[in-house]
Amino acid sequence: MNQERFNLSQVISPQLITLDTDATNKEEVLTELAELLYKNEKINDKEGFLKDVYLREKEGTTGIGQGVAIPHGKSKTVKKTSIAIGITRNLIEWESLDGEGVSVIILFAVQDTEVNTTHILMLQQVAIMLADDDFIANLKNVKRVDELIRLIKEFAYA
Secondary structure, three states, rough: OOOOOOOHOOOHHHHHEEEEHHHHHHHHHHHHHHHHHHHHEEEHHHHHHHHHHHHHHOOOOEEEOEEOOEEEEEEEOOOEEEEEEEEEEEEOOOOOOOOOOEEEEEEEEEEEEHHHHHHHHHHHHHHHHHHHHHHHHHHHHOOOHHHHHHHHHHHHHH
C-alpha cells in the first residue's frame, strides 16, 4: 500500500469514536476504546489486545503533549487495522512528553501480520495532523462525531 493510496478513512469510523467519555484514568479509557474495537469486530480478544497495548506502553510514552496520547497495539488479536478515538471530559494522568495529562486518546489497533508500512503511514498521517496547532485546537472543541471525522479528513488530505 503506497502513501498516495492510504488514507485514514480506511481505518476510522464513527462507531469507533467516543467524544464524552467518563473515564478518569488510563486503564478506563483504554478499556473503553478496546470495547469499541471489540463490539465493532476489529479485535477478537479485548484482554489480549489490551495486554499488547500495555506492553507497548512500557517501551516508552505515548503521551505526545498538548493533551494528546497515541497508544497503539500491534497484536494477533486485531482482525482489521483500525483507530479508536476517545475524548475525555477531564484531563487524565498519562506519561507524556510535556508532563501534562491528556484528554484526547487515539488508539491504534494494528494487525501483527500486517506489513509495517500501514502502521507507519497511519502514525505519519496522525503525527502530521497533531503537529498543527489549529488541528489540536479544533480537535479539543469538537462536539459531534461527524465534526471530528470531517476535521480529520480536512487535515489528513490538506
